[in-house]
């Protein structure tokens with residue numbers, strides 16, 4: 001087939017401006033677009049021809065060489081065609097055209113619903129299978145939560161078939177372009193409606209949108225491209241997670257059929273209860289039971305922390321209900337994006353242990369103090385304690 005002059009292909013004058021050339025190409029591209037002309041080989045050729053003409057005429061350098069030397073000026077074989085070699089009308093696939101000129105279709109609302117199907121900035125429009133997501137649970141203790149942790153999972157899941165490398169086809173040439181949609185992955189139907197002729201696009205029923213079908217199915221996977229297998233996945237769990245949170249590991253779910261997109265691995269967090277510490281978001285709470293003498297005399301006591309133990313000082317005359325705050329001894333706080341936004345505190349809630357039974361000696365000692373003025377709850381302290389008590393209910 002003799003090549004037609006590029007200006008003639010686009011139907012513009014030799015003096016056309018860049019804008020006129022762009023407009024003319026867009027018109028041709030829409031007219032001959034494969035979605036509008038499913039299965040029409042001539043339209044496909046015209047579509048490619050227009051793309052080739054536009055590739056040259058939209059580039060000032062190539063256009064001037066074409067004006068001077070004709071096809072020889074831009075043909076790869078003539079040595080002048082930087083980045084143009086192999087384009088000679090047949091070397092370029094539809095996908096190449098979309099990726100080179102996809103932007104020309106984007107951003108124009110000009111042709112309504114039709115544009116949505118192919119305005120994706122040159123993305124391939126064929127569908128890919130997506131593997132399903134996998135879910136696993138992991139139980140973490142507070143120490144692991146405080147530092148973040150790496151966990152290994154041995155997952156039973158669909159993995160790529162090693163025999164066909166995921167294609168699902170046996171040997172070379174095991175796949176062919178789908179004859180129903182000619183590789184586009186979609187079929188267009190034109191129907192008469194009350195609004196006039198309507199075009200509806202749908203997924204190709206033969207290939208399921210992939211644009212290709214398998215001629216010789218792989219023996220190992222029966223043409224699926226995936227087999228049931230096993231994979232060991234190491235998952236990094238950030239510090240500060242909590243019961244019920246889900247950590248998503250992209251692409252570690254089941255493999256997708258025919259080299260499709262793998263699903264995600266969703267790790268559900270379960271929290272092991274600490275035997276002594278209670279978690280309140282990023283704070284930890286410890287209920288400290290003091291003996292009556294220690295509360296009255298003061299002293300040093302040991303309390304549990306996430307890392308082990310810590311010693312704290314008790315002032316003489318410490319009242320039950322008092323809360324000591326150990327700053328930064330809680331858990332890391334993370335926001336919904338998983339970023340650390342600080343560390344919580346360890347709150348030590350003071351209780352006083354009263355013996356449930358007394359020896360004769362103890363009873364006598366306490367009875368001695370029962371009537372002493374200093375052992376009667378004093379009025380000002382009573383008020384202070386009540387205030388604090390009331391504030392709990394505000």
Ligand SMILES: [Zn+2]
Nearest residue numbers: 161164218221
């Ligand atoms: Zn296979």
Ligand SMILES: [Zn+2]
Nearest residue numbers: 178181204207
């Ligand atoms: Zn098809």
